[in-house]
Amino acid sequence: MTSIACEQVQGLVRLPLRRHVDARGSFMECWREEQLSQHLGRAVRLVQENQSESLHGVLRGLHYQLEQPQAKLLRVIDGQIQDVVVDLRRSSPTFGxxxxxLLSSEHPEQLWIPEGCAHGFLVLSERAVLSYAVTSVYHPASEQVLRWDDPVLSIPWIRVTPEPLLSAKDAAGMRWDEAPTFP
Known part of the structure; x- marks a missing residue:
């Protein structure tokens, strides 16, 4: 497995997966602790795995936790998404x-999202199922939501519906200039 760094956000890494297909179906090794640690250059401990299913046009995010920040190892099990990561680490050369x-089940790969980043995704297919393992447990008291359409960030979301489908929490996200950041 060869990793591909995403230069727009320091520490964001794409990890291609290899699917073995034969007449019976397919097999894919999704992650191995020592390989992930080798690609990232540090030990990684994943403590919780989540699965999310969303319908076409749903936008989730941009979420992050101030306390117990989470790194995520994410992959699309079914469907296609536009995944977006925003660097909130003031010490990072890619801050802001x-x-x-674009991630899909047709082209299997994982995305490593480092701690200190906001994360969100938009469903481009009829539905999408995502799996993501995290380095710390969900901490609702410190969860933050950065506004998905903040004009300062100018994220080029792909238009799939006139307006994305949002939760009330995501619709009420903070503007960039209001958002708490990391050192």
Whole structure:
């Protein structure tokens, strides 16, 4: 497995996966602790795995936790998404920048999202199922939502519906100039 760094956000890494297909179906090794640590240049401990299913036009995010920040190892099990990561680390050379990555089950790969970044995605297919493992448990008291359409960030979301489908929490996200950041 060869990793591909995404230069727009420091520490954001694409990890291609290899699917083995034969007449019976397919097999894919999704992650191995020592390989992930080798690609990232540090030990990684994943403590929780989540699965999300969303319909066409749903936009989730941009979420992050101030306390117990989470790094995520994300992959699309079914469907296609536009995945967006915003760097909120003031010490990072890519602070305030974002990366947009198309991910699909047709072209299996994982995305490593480092701690200190806001994360969101837009469903481009009829539905999408995502799996993501995280480095710390969900901490609702410190969850933050950065506004998906903040004009300062100018994220080029792909238009799939006149307006994306949002939760009330995501629709009420903070502007960039209001958002708490990391050191």
């Amino acid at each position: 920048q974002h990366a947009s990555v």
